[in-house]
Amino acid sequence: MSSQLHLAGAAFLKSLTAGLSEPSAPKSLGATTERSSKHNQAVIDAIPYFQEWREAARQVKTYAIANLDKLLVEFERNITARGATVLYAQDAAEANRHILDIAAEHEVKSVVKAKSMLSEELELNHVLEEAGIRAVETDLGEYIVQLAGQRPVHIVTPAIHMSAADVGRLFAEKLGEPYSEEHSKLTDIARRHLREEYLAAGMGTSGCNFALADTGTLVIVENEGNGGLSTSTPPVHVALIGIEKMLPKAAYLPLFLNLLPRSGTGQKLTSYTHLIHGATPGQKLYVILLDNGRSNVLKDPAATSALHCIRCGACINACPVYRRAGGWAYGWVYPGPIGSILTPHLVGLDQAGKLPFASSLCGACGEVCPVKIDIPHQLVHLRHRAVNEPSPMNSWTERLTWRVWAWFMGGPSRYKLMMAGVRMGVRMAKFLPWHPGKLGAWTRGRELPKVPGPAFRSWWRRHGNQYTQDQEGARSPLPPGEG
Numbered sequence: 001m002s003s004q005l006h007l008a009g010a011a012f013l014k015s016l017t018a019g020l021s022e023p024s025a026p027k028s029l030g031a032t033t034e035r036s037s038k039h040n041q042a043v044i045d046a047i048p049y050f051q052e053w054r055e056a057a058r059q060v061k062t063y064a065i066a067n068l069d070k071l072l073v074e075f076e077r078n079i080t081a082r083g084a085t086v087l088y089a090q091d092a093a094e095a096n097r098h099i100l101d102i103a104a105e106h107e108v109k110s111v112v113k114a115k116s117m118l119s120e121e122l123e124l125n126h127v128l129e130e131a132g133i134r135a136v137e138t139d140l141g142e143y144i145v146q147l148a149g150q151r152p153v154h155i156v157t158p159a160i161h162m163s164a165a166d167v168g169r170l171f172a173e174k175l176g177e178p179y180s181e182e183h184s185k186l187t188d189i190a191r192r193h194l195r196e197e198y199l200a201a202g203m204g205t206s207g208c209n210f211a212l213a214d215t216g217t218l219v220i221v222e223n224e225g226n227g228g229l230s231t232s233t234p235p236v237h238v239a240l241i242g243i244e245k246m247l248p249k250a251a252y253l254p255l256f257l258n259l260l261p262r263s264g265t266g267q268k269l270t271s272y273t274h275l276i277h278g279a280t281p282g283q284k285l286y287v288i289l290l291d292n293g294r295s296n297v298l299k300d301p302a303a304t305s306a307l308h309c310i311r312c313g314a315c316i317n318a319c320p321v322y323r324r325a326g327g328w329a330y331g332w333v334y335p336g337p338i339g340s341i342l343t344p345h346l347v348g349l350d351q352a353g354k355l356p357f358a359s360s361l362c363g364a365c366g367e368v369c370p371v372k373i374d375i376p377h378q379l380v381h382l383r384h385r386a387v388n389e390p391s392p393m394n395s396w397t398e399r400l401t402w403r404v405w406a407w408f409m410g411g412p413s414r415y416k417l418m419m420a421g422v423r424m425g426v427r428m429a430k431f432l433p434w435h436p437g438k439l440g441a442w443t444r445g446r447e448l449p450k451v452p453g454p455a456f457r458s459w460w461r462r463h464g465n466q467y468t469q470d471q472e473g474a475r476s477p478l479p480p481g482e483g
């Protein structure tokens, strides 16, 4: 079982959205994210000092990212002292080489995976499959999208776009189970199949929500118990950690354990919080610290707060663009506002320069972020970079288009000339031998506007005097809307 869809670059709206053409998908995605947002907000509103928590978390993360070099060394020293092997990886290829080497050394034939967006960055399922190693996702949502041959549509709830009926059909088709859409029966089926996988696996992989530098501890929060089973049952555990996950002290952990579940799922605490202090007897623990573009963020001082993200998904749930477009439209691992500010750094503006424009700048993302990342300003900053550096938004056609637009907007007579041309163009459209809806993505799904009446200026030229006189007598016809 492995994901059939591979990372397709990050060209917003040009990537794989086929699954969302299912009639129920956009509706269930929009309704569920909206419901989650409201529920989580109600939980947060019950805490009178939540804003103080957010500010404290912002300060801790600011310190951690500014001192990342020291904290990584401290973390490595402390966890190595407890039997772990720490490996660094500059990019996905190096991380995958480490994992394949570990698998070869321990003669691993199958791997159980706890949820990790980092492993999505590595396309680890695909890499393992090519090496002849079976990889099975154990988080229920990830298990479902893996069976369906899809990619996660959301970082916290990967199968949020699928209904219970969709999952029932999937389990019947792929696992040969009787069809059901009862939640408890579906989870029983998944649990039964996954138990076999834990027992057979030679290696378990996991992500990590926080890495505590002063104690050398991995912290994993989850709700299904699969994180505990994946990390403790197999004889080898490989933890994949983005370098930005460092917290300087264990003393700060309660603050983040208060913020993350409330903002992510509206829980006071997740069902399980695993603290892994090193290798347990009889098990090998490998820790892979991955950069994969994160140090690019550090090179841009105006953008470093993007590394403060604790992957709660609140900004995704709050985003009206995500609610309509879904996660795959963002073309890479991280969808929604966090994807729009992080992906351009991780894969390059030349690949993902369109993502910062996938926002209405309504500001909802910044308001809900538990670590106070100013996402709207980050988006504007990246837009500025995207139009000035090599990116899809800085092509000669874009530059020419905006120069022409700027010229027409540069004076009243030019503006009038442009509007006369627009009016004429819209009127002439009906005489075209082909429907202008075929012009491409811009007109697909949009109606051309009706031709407006004359502009207010020309109406005033013709009727202004009479209108002024009529103010003292009968009312003249109301001026038409501005054209």
Ligand code: SF4
Pocket: 263, 308, 309, 310, 311, 312, 313, 314, 315, 316, 338, 365, 368, 369, 370, 371, 372, 373
């Ligand atoms: S940017 Fe903020 S709201 Fe969005 S996922 Fe990260 S921590 Fe959560």
